[in-house]
Each structure stands twice: as C-alpha cells, then as structure tokens.
Amino acid sequence: MTIARATLASLLAATALAGAASLPALAADKPVIALSNSFYGNDWRRQMVDSFTAAAEEAKGKGLIADFVVLNGDGSVPQQQSQIADLILRGVDAIAINAASETALNDIITKACSAGIDVIAFDSLLTADCAHTLGFDFTEYKTEQAKATIGLIGDKGNVIVVRGVKGSGPDEQMYAAQMAVLKDHPNVNIAATVYGQATAPIAQAAIANVLPSLPKIDAVFGQGGSDDYGIAQAFEQYGGEYEGAMPVIEGGGSADFIRWWAAQHEANGYTTTSMNTTPGIGGAAFWVALALSDGKDVPKEMTMPVAVVEEANLGDYADMPQGRIVSPTYTQEWVDEKLLNAAD
Structure with a gap:
C-alpha cells in the first residue's frame, strides 16, 4: 500500500x-x-x-x-x-x-x-x-486508599486533593471515589483541590502555589503517575511547620517517592499508604x-x-531506579492464564 x-x-x-x-x-x-x-x-x-x-x-x-x-x-x-x-x-x-x-x-x-x-x-x-x-477498578482501590489515609490522620484534619490527567476517565473515577469517602467523614476538610496531571513537576508547582494560603495540612490525596514525589518536594521546600512533621501523602508507586518514604521512615517513623495502577x-x-x-x-x-507498597514490603522497593513506577512485567503466559482463561 x-x-x-x-x-x-x-x-x-x-x-x-x-x-x-x-x-x-x-x-x-x-x-x-x-x-x-x-x-x-x-x-x-x-x-x-x-x-x-x-x-x-x-x-x-x-x-x-x-x-x-x-x-x-x-x-x-x-x-x-x-x-x-x-x-x-x-x-x-x-x-x-x-x-x-x-x-x-x-x-x-x-x-x-x-x-x-x-x-x-x-x-x-x-x-x-x-x-x-x-x-x-479505580473506584475500589481509591476507596480503600482514601479510607486508609483518613485512618492515619485520626479521622479529622485538613486535606488537599490532587487530581490527575484532566478529562481522563481514570481521573473522574478516582476523584469520585475520594469524594464519596470524604462525604462520610465530615471532620475531614478539603482545604484545596488542584490538578497535578499525574506528574511530579506539575503537582509540585500546584501544591507550592496554594500552600501559603492554607491552614496546616494533615494529608494529601493523590492519583499516582509520579505526583506523590512532587507533592512531597513541595512540602519539603515550604518547610516551616512541616519540617519533621510531613502530612500523610498518598503514594502512587513512584520510585522517587518510595525512596523518599523509606528515608523518612528510617529517620522519624513516617508512614503512609501507596497503591498504584501498574x-x-x-x-x-x-x-x-x-x-x-x-x-x-x-x-x-x-x-x-494494582500494586501495593506498605511498611511490611517497603524495603523491597527502596532501591528502585529513579523515574520508575512499581509494576510487574505481564507476559503472554500471564495474560493467557489470568485474563483470557480466568473464567475457565
């Protein structure tokens, strides 16, 4: 042709x-x-x-x-x-x-x-x-992660919601799941909502722009991609009341964030949740x-x-190469067994 x-x-x-x-x-x-x-x-x-x-x-x-x-x-x-x-x-x-x-x-x-x-x-x-x-199942896993995050802040406090790729189906589904959970927890206040485009630099800039006008933030709901590390960097650069007292930042499986989390955990016991699509x-x-x-x-x-990183397996991922997201490789054999023949 x-x-x-x-x-x-x-x-x-x-x-x-x-x-x-x-x-x-x-x-x-x-x-x-x-x-x-x-x-x-x-x-x-x-x-x-x-x-x-x-x-x-x-x-x-x-x-x-x-x-x-x-x-x-x-x-x-x-x-x-x-x-x-x-x-x-x-x-x-x-x-x-x-x-x-x-x-x-x-x-x-x-x-x-x-x-x-x-x-x-x-x-x-x-x-x-x-x-x-x-x-x-964006709804299921983001519901589970949002509930875990709220539990880590004692079911009260101020949170920032960082949305993902604007206009995409996953963004809409994950955001809806987070809002449904927050609706059931009236003592958790949404202090700001920004778009991070699931990208570290954009998420970092978005958080840095709103932080000066906000009350103390206890947690940040994210969507993954690599927004987690950008969020963490924004709070570290802001400093002040967050020095040694970082908010609970939802992890999205990025290597940079997991390495940061591992260092924070070793230094001061910092903990959070990390779940991500692969x-x-x-x-x-x-x-x-x-x-x-x-x-x-x-x-x-x-x-x-989805992939889950928690304290129990944090060390398994702490040396991941920078710029990577937690994910297995799905082979033809895996697809045949787990997807094509799953109902057999």
Missing part, C-alpha cells in the same frame, strides 16, 4: 513508528498491532509505552507479528481521532488504545471495528460497544490485542490488579 506523503508526514510528527516502510504490506499472514496512547507526559505513561514496545518487540522477534506501531498524543481528543483514522487507512489488524475520552472517540472506534480492526481499550477506557476493555498494563494490552487478532476467545471486559 502506498501512503500519501502528507498523511505520512503528519503521522510521523506525533509517532514513534516501528517499521513504517513495511506497513501494512507485511500483514498478509501475520498481524500488525498498533498502540494509540492519548498522553505521554508523565512517568507512568512513558513506562506503559515501554512495556507495550518490549512485548511487541518480543513478539516480532518470535515471528508472531509482522510489525507494530506506537502513536503518542498530547492528551487531546482531536489528535487521537486523527491517529485512529490513520490506522484505519493503514489497515492494521488490532489497536490497543489508552483513550483521551470515554465517549468522544466512540464514532471513530466504531469505524475501526467496522473495518475489521480489533480494538482493546485499556487503562483509560472507551464505551464503544465493539471494543474490548482491560481496566483497573504501567505494565501496556504489555498486557499488547498480548490481548494479539490474541484478538489471532481469533482467540477474549473476554469482553477484563480487570488488572
């Missing part, structure tokens, strides 16, 4: 592309699998893309696929719509999509399905009927997409586990 020069140029501007020259001609007997990732601006998303790429390279090396495509966006619906339209024209066999919106992409996804392309929406999901979904889902999504393209029986809805 010949790809128009203008289409190719616009695609490459937003794309990390594997084997572009051969797409999709090599797909005659082996599938081409694509990733459409709506947002690339934090550690979690970058690690997720790395996990998808590692799985795809493994599969390509084994001759299981002809090639793969990775497209990263800026968080906007229009750009992701354009990505999907390009993938339809290219005739890829399956698309794994981390969506910018649960609903706004449904029309273009329905067109992809009508073109015979299998779609697996993961992490930030779609509501299109034709798409399979691989998600996390960026290794990118690899799991690839294997599910391959299973779909191979015609295997795949459940319509699947749920991934």
